[in-house]
Amino acid sequence: MSVPIHISNAVKVFGADTVIDGLNLEIAPGEFFTLLGPSGCGKTTLLRMIIGFNSIDGGEFRLDEKLINDVPVNQRNIGMVFQNYAIFPNMSVADNVAFGLDLRKLPKDEIRTKVDRILRTVRIDHLKDRMPSRLSGGQQQRVALARALVIEPRVLLMDEPLSNLDAKLRVEMRNVIKQIQQDVDITTVYVTHDQEEALAVSDRIAVMNHGVIQQIGSPREIYRHPANTFVSTFIGLSNLIEATARPDGDEHEVTLLGEYAFRVPLTAITTGPVIASIRPEEFEIHLDGAEGLPATVRSSVFLGTSTHYFLTTSDGREIEVIQDDTDLDEILPGTEVRLTVLCERVNVFDAAGELNLIAR
Amino acid sequence: MRTKKSGMRTSLSWILLAFFVLFVVFPLGLVLYRSVFDVDSGAVTFDYFQQFFAKKYYWTTLVNSFAVTIVATLLSAVIGVPVAYVLRSTRIAGAKWVNVLVVISYLSPPFIGAYAWVQLLGRNGFITKALNGLFGVEFNGIYGFTGIVLVFTLQSFPLVYMYISGALKNLDNSLIEAAESLGSSRFRRMIRLIVPLVTPSLLAALLLVFMRVFSDFGTPMLIGEGYQTMPVLIYNEFMGEVSTNSHFAAALCVIVIVVAMVLFFLQRWLSNRYSYSMTALKPMEQKRVKGMRGVLAHVFIYGILVVALLPQITVIATSFMGTIGGVIYDGTFTLKNYENTLLTKGNEPILNTYLFGIGAIVLVVVIGTLVSYLSARHKTIPTMLLDVLSMFPYIVPGSVLAIAFLYGFSSPPVLLSGTAFIMIVSLAIRRMPYTIRSATAIMGQISPSIEEAALSLGATEVRTFWKITLPMMLPGIVAGAIMSWITVISELSSSIILYTAGTKTLTVAIYTEVIRSNFGNAAAYSTVLTLTSIISLLIFFKLSGKEEVSI
Numbered sequence: 083m084s085v086p087i088h089i090s091n092a093v094k095v096f097g098a099d100t101v102i103d104g105l106n107l108e109i110a111p112g113e114f115f116t117l118l119g120p121s122g123c124g125k126t127t128l129l130r131m132i133i134g135f136n137s138i139d140g141g142e143f144r145l146d147e148k149l150i151n152d153v154p155v156n157q158r159n160i161g162m163v164f165q166n167y168a169i170f171p172n173m174s175v176a177d178n179v180a181f182g183l184d185l186r187k188l189p190k191d192e193i194r195t196k197v198d199r200i201l202r203t204v205r206i207d208h209l210k211d212r213m214p215s216r217l218s219g220g221q222q223q224r225v226a227l228a229r230a231l232v233i234e235p236r237v238l239l240m241d242e243p244l245s246n247l248d249a250k251l252r253v254e255m256r257n258v259i260k261q262i263q264q265d266v267d268i269t270t271v272y273v274t275h276d277q278e279e280a281l282a283v284s285d286r287i288a289v290m291n292h293g294v295i296q297q298i299g300s301p302r303e304i305y306r307h308p309a310n311t312f313v314s315t316f317i318g319l320s321n322l323i324e325a326t327a328r329p330d331g332d333e334h335e336v337t338l339l340g341e342y343a344f345r346v347p348l349t350a351i352t353t354g355p356v357i358a359s360i361r362p363e364e365f366e367i368h369l370d371g372a373e374g375l376p377a378t379v380r381s382s383v384f385l386g387t388s389t390h391y392f393l394t395t396s397d398g399r400e401i402e403v404i405q406d407d408t409d410l411d412e413i414l415p416g417t418e419v420r421l422t423v424l425c426e427r428v429n430v431f432d433a434a435g436e437l438n439l440i441a442r
Numbered sequence: 443m444r445t446k447k448s449g450m451r452t453s454l455s456w457i458l459l460a461f462f463v464l465f466v467v468f469p470l471g472l473v474l475y476r477s478v479f480d481v482d483s484g485a486v487t488f489d490y491f492q493q494f495f496a497k498k499y500y501w502t503t504l505v506n507s508f509a510v511t512i513v514a515t516l517l518s519a520v521i522g523v524p525v526a527y528v529l530r531s532t533r534i535a536g537a538k539w540v541n542v543l544v545v546i547s548y549l550s551p552p553f554i555g556a557y558a559w560v561q562l563l564g565r566n567g568f569i570t571k572a573l574n575g576l577f578g579v580e581f582n583g584i585y586g587f588t589g590i591v592l593v594f595t596l597q598s599f600p601l602v603y604m605y606i607s608g609a610l611k612n613l614d615n616s617l618i619e620a621a622e623s624l625g626s627s628r629f630r631r632m633i634r635l636i637v638p639l640v641t642p643s644l645l646a647a648l649l650l651v652f653m654r655v656f657s658d659f660g661t662p663m664l665i666g667e668g669y670q671t672m673p674v675l676i677y678n679e680f681m682g683e684v685s686t687n688s689h690f691a692a693a694l695c696v697i698v699i700v701v702a703m704v705l706f707f708l709q710r711w712l713s714n715r716y717s718y719s720m721t722a723l724k725p726m727e728q729k730r731v732k733g734m735r736g737v738l739a740h741v742f743i744y745g746i747l748v749v750a751l752l753p754q755i756t757v758i759a760t761s762f763m764g765t766i767g768g769v770i771y772d773g774t775f776t777l778k779n780y781e782n783t784l785l786t787k788g789n790e791p792i793l794n795t796y797l798f799g800i801g802a803i804v805l806v807v808v809i810g811t812l813v814s815y816l817s818a819r820h821k822t823i824p825t826m827l828l829d830v831l832s833m834f835p836y837i838v839p840g841s842v843l844a845i846a847f848l849y850g851f852s853s854p855p856v857l858l859s860g861t862a863f864i865m866i867v868s869l870a871i872r873r874m875p876y877t878i879r880s881a882t883a884i885m886g887q888i889s890p891s892i893e894e895a896a897l898s899l900g901a902t903e904v905r906t907f908w909k910i911t912l913p914m915m916l917p918g919i920v921a922g923a924i925m926s927w928i929t930v931i932s933e934l935s936s937s938i939i940l941y942t943a944g945t946k947t948l949t950v951a952i953y954t955e956v957i958r959s960n961f962g963n964a965a966a967y968s969t970v971l972t973l974t975s976i977i978s979l980l981i982f983f984k985l986s987g988k989e990e991v992s993i
Contacts, residue, residue: 135894155897168895172913181909182899226895233899 084112084269085146085236087132093140094127094293101127102293104141109271114263116272118280119290120316125273128290129239132271133160145236161230161268163240167222169214175201175225176210182233200232203262220251227259231266238263238270244279256283277317281305289313306427307442311435314359320429321365321401325358327430327439336430339397342375344425347441352432356439359429362404365421367391367413374420377401379413393419450903455816455824458809462831464856465871469846470699470838476692476849490693500675504697507671510587511656514594518651519644521595522602525746527636529603530610532739533728540747541607542983547750548600549975551932551949553660554968555593557956558753559584560665561760563592568756586669593661596750598651605647609640615724642713649709653702657839659935660953672698673841673935680845681939688849695842702837754972761965771961779966783951790944791951792970798862798947799931802869807923809870810877811915815907818885819893836875840935843868847940860942868936873926884918917986924982928975 087109094102102124109115117125130136132143134155143150150158170178176197183193201207204224214222223243230238243259244252260283263270274280280287281301289296289304289312297309308314311322327334329351337343338358368374377393380400391403391413403421413419430439480487494500525544529537562569564583573581584592613636621631659673666674672694680691731739764774784792810832817829835843847868851858858864888911896906934949941950948971955964 133898135897155894156900156902158898159900160898162895162898164891164895166889166891168889168891170892170896170910170914172910181896181901185900185905229895229899 084267086111087237087269087271088144088147089128089132089141090144091141092128092131092138092143094124094131094136095139100293102131105293105295107288107295107298109269111269112267114260114270114272114283114285116274116280116284116287117290118274118277118287118317121275123290124293125275125290126241127293129241129271129273132237133162133239134158159233159235161233161235161238163223163226163230163238163243165242165245167226167243167246169217169222169225169229171214173214174210175206175212175214175217178214178225179229179232181229186233196232200228203231203265204228204258219247220255223247223255224258227262231262231268235268238268240270240272242274243272244274245276252279259283281317289316291316307438307440308359308429309438311357311359311431314429314431318361319402320359320361322435323358323360323399323401325356325430326354327352327356329353334430338375339395339399341396342373342420342422344423344428346425346428346430348430348439349441350439352439355433357431357433357435358423359431360423361427362390362402363406364424364427365401365403366424367403367405368420368422369413369417371420374422377419377421379415379417379419381415382412384412393421451816451820452822452824454812455820455822455828458813458816459824459828459831461809462828465847465867466831466834469843469850470834472849473692473695473842473846476689477696478693479689490690491697493690494693494697503670503672503675506587506669507656507673510590510594510662510669510671511652514591514598514655515648515651517591517595518598518602519648521746522599522647523606523640523644525599525743526603526606526610528739528743530607530726531729532731532736534740534743537728540743542979543747543751544600544603546976546979547747547754548597548604549928549932549979550754550968550972551660551934552593552597552654552658553664553934553949553953553956554757554932554971555597555753556589556661556664557952557961557964557968558756559589559593561756561961562752563589564665585665585667589665589667590662590669590671593665594655594658596753597661598655599746600750601651601654602644602647605643605650606640609643610636611725613639613726615726618726638716641716645709645713645716649705652705653837653839656702657698657841657935659839659841659938664953664956673839676841676845677939680841688845691845692849695845698839698842699837702839706837757965757968757972760961761969763962763965765962779962783963783966784970791946791948791967794862794865794945795931795948795971798865798869798945799927801862801866802873802930803923803927805866805870806873806877806926807919810874810881811912811919814878814881814885815911815915818882819890832878833875835871838872840868840872840933840937841939843872844936844939847936859940860945862945865937865940865945865947868940869930869933872933872936873930876929877922877926880922881915881919884915888914921982921986924978924985928978928982931974932971 087107089105089107092102092105092107093100105128117128119125127136131138134150134153138151145158145160170181173181179197179200180193183196188196197210198207201210204227206221206224206228209217209221209225214225217225226243240259244255247255256279272280272283284301286298286300287304288298291312297304297313299307304313304317308317308320311320314320315322323338325336325338326340327336327348330345332347333345334348334352335343335345336356336358375395377395380392380394382392383390387406389405389412391405393401393403395401401421428440431437432439477490478486478488480489528534529540534540559567560583561567564570564585567583570581570583573579617635617639618631621635626634657673659677662669662671662674663677676691676694676698679687679694730736760771761779762775762777763771764776764778765771813825813828813832817825838846847864848859850856851864858867892914893906893911896910897903901909931947932949933947934953937947937950938953941947946954948967952964952967952971955961955967
């Protein structure tokens with residue numbers, strides 16, 4: 083039922099700017115695929131090329147192996163959920179959802195059955211006859227989803243669908259979307275700039291920057307093994323610290339700021355400067371002991387499940403560390419501590435920050 | 443696919459462009475052409491312009507036009523701004539009805555005001571006679587400069603009022619409170635905050651008033667008595683019984699257009715320098731003012747309202763009065779005037795007014811909606827040209843457009859003069875800029891993604907327009923159409939030039955009855971027109987649910 087999407091050598095030009103230049107992407111049938119990146123990275127542009135609102139200035143877009151470059155929007159049979167929902171204000175909920183079916187000239191009772199069924203799926207069947215002006219944000223979101231799905235599109239596209247909702251509703255609706263996507267079993271391309279949202283809903287994520295895909299992978303892969311320093315800092319937090327590497331037996335010894343060394347396996351024999359990327363939860367704080375990177379606690383924030391510490395190293399660099407064990411007493415500002423790293427989780431990049439050297 | 447659907451919109455753009463080329467560029471081009479080519483030799487000449495500026499008889503009309511226009515425009519601001527401010531900031535008893543009545547006083551054509559004021563303050567006017575009898579003076583009535591300025595001021599201040607009132611409504615009360623909390627006095631708040639913030643609206647209103655007054659023909663004709671203004675001169679040179687000269691008239695038209703154009707760009711430049719975007723979450727409060735100040739506020743508002751409504755009241759009252767020979771009122775109540783007009787003369791002017799009005803509205807709404815849709819959603823060279831061309835009639839006075847039409851369409855290949863069609867098209871063209879501007883504002887409210895949603899669900903361009911875009915635009919379009927209807931049926935300056943025996947409208951009928959001194963008949967026709975306007979306005983308020991009108 084669900085179909086794959088193949089994009090090869092995609093090119094998009096706006097005036098004199100080439101915003102996307104030779105992009106390749108393969109999306110598997112039934113996959114929940116997210117395009118994630120900062121605003122202006124080209125993710126929405128790519129999405130609008132798939133549905134056909136943006137012209138394709140080069141390359142091939144294939145849906146279920148068939149070329150769609152020259153198929154009009156209204157014949158691509160792709161469902162889309164818009165950022166502002168784009169509910170037709172002059173039609174009731176049921177009429178909004180039936181709009182696409184009316185165009186397909188289905189018999190009246192079949193339309194009614196399909197509308198009822200999809201409204202039940204998104205759980206707003208009781209709002210059938212409401213006008214859009216009397217719907218909440220979350221309800222409008224469900225109407226938009228129902229309207230896009232009821233035409234049984236080959237692919238579902240979603241353009242930042244949760245950005246207009248408040249924080250609590252955002253979490254609720256992303257679970258709803260994920261659940262419905264699985265129930266309907268439809269290939270979905272989802273655009274967002276919110277990394278937490280992307281991690282929560284996606285089967286795979288493509289992290290984009292400046293029109294270029296930086297990394298494609300499952301949420302776990304991307305978080306644990308970022309391809310470069312852009313991904314490691316855009317997805318979650320990472321402390322980037324200058325370091326030097328030298329081979330030592332099967333592994334390498336990496337020394338942070340010349341003060342603290344740890345051992346990790348690297349993909350190639352490397353000698354000289356590298357960048358260590360260490361997430362706040364990959365540090366351990368020691369109040370005593372000689373081993374570790376010396377640092378001074380500046381301030382802390384208690385968040386219930388964890389405590390965030392802000393420290394400075396001997397050269398004045400700021401470091402953020404998360405301590406999960408809330409049974410421990412607060413470490414007061416001014417305390418001098420030592421930081422060790424969890425060698426099996428840290429990442430090491432080449433000096434340019436463009437290549438992950440860790441072998442895992 | 444892009445090419446296919448764009449093809450449809452592109453060809454529509456070209457068709458609309460052809461319409462504007464035929465009815466705007468071509469006739470006005472002829473005016474320009476005739477103004478600089480000699481009648482006999484066909485050589486390029488500036489003689490007609492020289493002739494105008496050489497003879498005092500001619501150039502004083504331009505001076506006169508500027509004099510009445512500037513004075514009336516400023517006076518209308520002097521009255522309109524305080525009325526708007528008082529009604530927005532203080533609680534006035536019956537404020538809602540005051541608002542409606544001020545709008546009504548604006549709706550009737552200025553020349554009816556002129557003729558009504560002649561009835562009141564003219565040589566044999568009611569007030570004149572009363573004054574002369576009471577004080578034993580020889581007051582000869584107001585004519586000339588004073589009369590024209592009086593009529594135009596009273597006719598125009600409601601427009602300033604409407605614009606300023608709208609701007610004050612968008613002024614958030616927190617701005618005033620913030621100024622107050624920072625220690626600004628009432629006077630300082632007015633000068634430093636409120637005046638600058640309403641300046642763009644004031645400039646827009648003043649331009650509109652200026653254009654209307656500058657190009658109005660009926661008022662100076664009826665109350666000017668020898669105080670000749672440009673539109674009157676143009677009319678006389680073009681239509682007059684002696685020494686008509688169409689090339690000289692064309693040169694006059696060009697002068698008027700140039701003046702209007704300069705003003706138009708001046709206003710643009712000024713309002714771009716002072717423009718703010720405001721939307722009030724909490725509009726200004728209407729405070730209850732007690733004591734002397736409250737009384738004064740009421741006297742001020744109601745005093746102006748009564749003066750503004752006097753012409754309408756006069757017209758309706760005199761329409762039920764018996765006359766001797768149409769001129770002298772004998773003070774009896776009678777329906778004779780209605781009998782004379784509606785029953786004896788036939789209802790042709792009324793029927794024509796309704797027919798042409800409806801025709802013009804249909805034309806202006808269809809074309810206006812399409813032009814605003816195309817220039818918002820389909821930016822191409824023809825749509826950009828459309829955008830500019832459709833705005834051009836804004837600066838072309840009615841009499842100039844009518845003359846241009848007669849130049850262009852009095853002989854084959856396009857022989858239209860004397861037909862109902864030419865009347866309808868001229869009314870529609872004159873109203874076009876206003877309709878397009880408001881339709882464009884409505885388009886701006888519709889998010890493109892709503893149309894994209896329809897496309898993604900399988901709808902075609904055309905279907906999306908019919909099922910989604912148009913229904914969303916409709917309430918605004920209907921409201922705009924009613925206002926267009928009210929302005930179109932009270933149009934005189936182009937109709938008076940274009941009409942023939944079969945295409946006489948109500949305004950033309952009123953005007954000719956006044957010229958023939960059949961005041962009773964004129965009053966009866968005016969009452970029909972005024973009632974039509976009032977009923978239409980009430981329908982507008984009812985349908986739109988608004989308290990403001992946008993012109």
